[in-house]
Amino acid sequence: MKRASKTFTGEIRDIRASDMDRWIDEMKDAGERTRNNYRKAMLTLFSYARNKNYLPRGEQTEAEFTTRRKDRKTGTIGIYKPEQFAALLKYIDERFVPFVALGGFAGLRSIEIIRLKWTAVWFEKGFIEVGKQKSKTATRRLVPICPALAEWLQPYAKKQGPILPQFQNEAQFTWAFGQAKPALHDEEGKPRVNLVHNGLRHSFCSYRLAETKSAAQVALEAGNSPKMLFEHYRKLVTENKAREWFGTTPNEVKRPRA
Numbered sequence: 301m302k303r304a305s306k307t308f309t310g311e312i313r314d315i316r317a318s319d320m321d322r323w324i325d326e327m328k329d330a331g332e333r334t335r336n337n338y339r340k341a342m343l344t345l346f347s348y349a350r351n352k353n354y355l356p357r358g359e360q361t362e363a364e365f366t367t368r369r370k371d372r373k374t375g376t377i378g379i380y381k382p383e384q385f386a387a388l389l390k391y392i393d394e395r396f397v398p399f400v401a402l403g404g405f406a407g408l409r410s411i412e413i414i415r416l417k418w419t420a421v422w423f424e425k426g427f428i429e430v431g432k433q434k435s436k437t438a439t440r441r442l443v444p445i446c447p448a449l450a451e452w453l454q455p456y457a458k459k460q461g462p463i464l465p466q467f468q469n470e471a472q473f474t475w476a477f478g479q480a481k482p483a484l485h486d487e488e489g490k491p492r493v494n495l496v497h498n499g500l501r502h503s504f505c506s507y508r509l510a511e512t513k514s515a516a517q518v519a520l521e522a523g524n525s526p527k528m529l530f531e532h533y534r535k536l537v538t539e540n541k542a543r544e545w546f547g548t549t550p551n552e553v554k555r556p557r558a
Contacts (some may be wrong), residue, residue, distance in 0.1 A: 317365035332369040378496040379503040382544040403500030407522040503509035510542040
């Protein structure tokens with residue numbers, strides 16, 4: 301809504317479907333799914349306005365005539381293999397180690413990690429509190445800290461403030477993380493691991509589902525729906541691979557000395 305308010309400054313009844321389509325189409329930083337999410341937000345806003353009599357009741361709103369974008373994604377979930385995850389933890393720039401660990405062992409979204417503070421990592425209780433202000437879905441949840449994650453985060457146990465203090469937003473982080481790719485190359489310049497979009501979260505959901513056999517449990521931990529988890533992540537990996545994934549400890553992965 302903040303983004304919309306910068307474009308549409310008049311009365312809501314004066315906004316046409318063509319205006320909203322043009323606004324959404326001009327979002328250079330958004331994919332088709334994101335554009336559909338903005339469209340859905342406008343549908344909700346216009347429906348609310350109609351219910352409150354700011355728009356004529358009993359009539360379709362202009363938002364209902366906007367174009368729904370085709371999501372060209374095939375639905376295939378990209379994940380890392382355990383050895384690729386180990387390579388990420390071993391060779392990624394030191395400042396990104398907590399991000400990789402929290403994404404791969406706890407399934408936190410990028411934006412949730414950027415918003416997270418160390419006080420929300422409950423080392424003694426064994427949970428991470430993702431508050432509704434930090435969560436993408438605006439709901440509070442507690443995510444278990446598995447033994448491997450506890451070991452990776454132990455060096456940061458006494459830290460204060462944000463997990464990633466140098467980044468203020470997701471776009472800034474994504475750019476910086478992309479710039480860290482050379483650290484993942486071997487001596488000949490070949491990548492030890494190729495970065496996968498949302499790969500850490502997707503991997504967590506896949507391996508955690510194989511480990512627990514419970515879509516409901518993983519949905520609670522990941523802040524997702526059991527239906528989505530069951531449809532997208534079932535049978536992607538084996539239980540043995542899940543054990544290998546969650547057994548990736550600092551003792552198994554010796555980071556190079558700075």
